[in-house]
Amino acid sequence: MWQWLTNVFRLGLKELNSLRADPVLILLIVYVFSFAVYSVATGAKLEVSNASVAYVDQDRSALTGRILGAILPPEFNPPQEISAGEIESVMNSGKFVFVLSFPPSFEADVLSGHKPQIQLNVDATAMAQAGNGSVFLQQIILAEVAKFVSGDDITTTRLIDLVVRTKFNPNLNSIWFSSVMQIINNITILSVLLTGAALIREREHGTIEHLLVMPVTPSEIMVAKIWANGLVIVVAAILSLWIVVQTVLAVPIAGSIPLFVCGAVLYLASVTGLGILLATFTTSMPQFGLLSLPVLVIMNLLSGSTTPMESMPVWLQNVMQLSPSTHFVSFSQAILYRDAGLDIVWPDMVVMVALSAVFFFIALKRFRVTMATVR
Known part of the structure; x- marks a missing residue:
């Protein structure tokens, strides 16, 4: 041995x-x-970073301006306005990952209690960025609409207060x-x-x-x-x-x-x-x-x-x-x-x-x- x-x-x-x-x-x-x-x-990187966003604003109201103003770096680049006829071409060319389309009378329908729809077009070629970015945009839109309707920019009334604690990697x-x-x-x-x-x-x-x-x-x-x-x-x-x-x-x-x-x-x-x-x-x-x-x-x-x-x-x-x-x-x-x-x-x-x-x-x-x- x-x-x-x-x-x-x-x-x-x-x-x-x-x-x-x-x-x-x-x-x-x-x-x-x-x-x-x-x-x-x-x-x-797996997280959303500098994602390109375009929008079609057919309402041009204070609410749509508020939503667009909340889409900020570093997750997103400043949104750029395009016309409705350009949506398909910019998506096909890969110029933008996300395209938001606000319908006419969007703010008025929200204030009257209706449920207007916002169209979100997503280029899912990059799946991780598309999936995470879509969730972030939905959260931004829902948060800004809730603040606008309640008139309170600091707190909003929720039926459930969800507390998230991220372990092992707090900043994801x-x-x-x-x-x-x-x-x-x-x-x-x-x-x-x-x-x-x-x-x-x-x-x-x-x-x-x-x-x-x-x-x-x-x-x-x-x-x-x-x-x-x-x-x-x-x-x-x-x-x-x-x-x-x-x-x-x-x-x-x-x-x-x-x-x-x-x-x-x-x-x-x-x-x-x-x-x-x-x-x-x-x-x-x-x-x-x-x-x-x-x-x-x-x-x-x-x-x-x-x-x-x-x-x-x-x-x-x-x-x-x-x-x-x-x-x-x-x-x-x-x-x-x-x-x-x-x-x-x-x-x-x-x-x-x-x-x-x-x-x-x-x-x-x-x-x-x-x-x-x-x-």
Whole structure:
């Protein structure tokens, strides 16, 4: 056992030296955990921001002016007036996301107790902005009409006083969500790519034959690649959380970083094994990249990091329980967002351990077959 651990340690040092000698991979790691996290967090926003609004005002009353005056930045750009005949053309051209149309005698109908209709045309190409923006505009219109009818700009009489308390992200800032999720997704991507690339690099450089004549076993070679590349990814993820997320983006991390690191180590044992498994079916980096692409897309998009698991079909939710990324995302969100402790996240950790063992032994069996073929 001591000789096995010694061989694993020394082979891991060889992997770290190989990685240090590859400037392309080093640049990729730095980019993925720095600029990629920052650019996605600040650029891919889910909330409404600077949405373009047009309006057709056939009433030109104080009430319509009041409603239009309440549509303000930063959610919306100042509304621009168009004619009724321009609605279809501006919507088709994508010039405006929202177009409001006020009918004639709108204010008079409101004051007389009738229920006039306001037409809201929405460009739903951008679904998140369209859905959230429509809700915001409806709230603005209802609030301004209620104030106008009651004559009270400060308070309005409501039958129910609904108090909303937003936990974990009080300002509903998408940067808090997307920055952390980007790091979690990047851990998956690099875990597969680095370990797979390490095996492909052995073949392309001809060093796989050197390993075959050394007194080492396939398990020692595989475990060495896993711990060396996993160490690099864990260190990069911790630095990204500290420098990019907490310092640059000023996103608070609610939970325990050491507990998150423990879960990440368990997760890395499975996805790094998956990377080696995929690499055994290929002979070059282009082949490995093409084979890894659909696997990574499915693991990231259907893991719950982009859309909630509850929004997926039940059969797909059950299938994705076999993916370690699903449990890692649930584990990470519970700790980093909601300050969950070990008493809450231990089921996900147990599943990750089980899946890691399955992926490891499958990859090891396939790796032994590959080594025997090369021999």
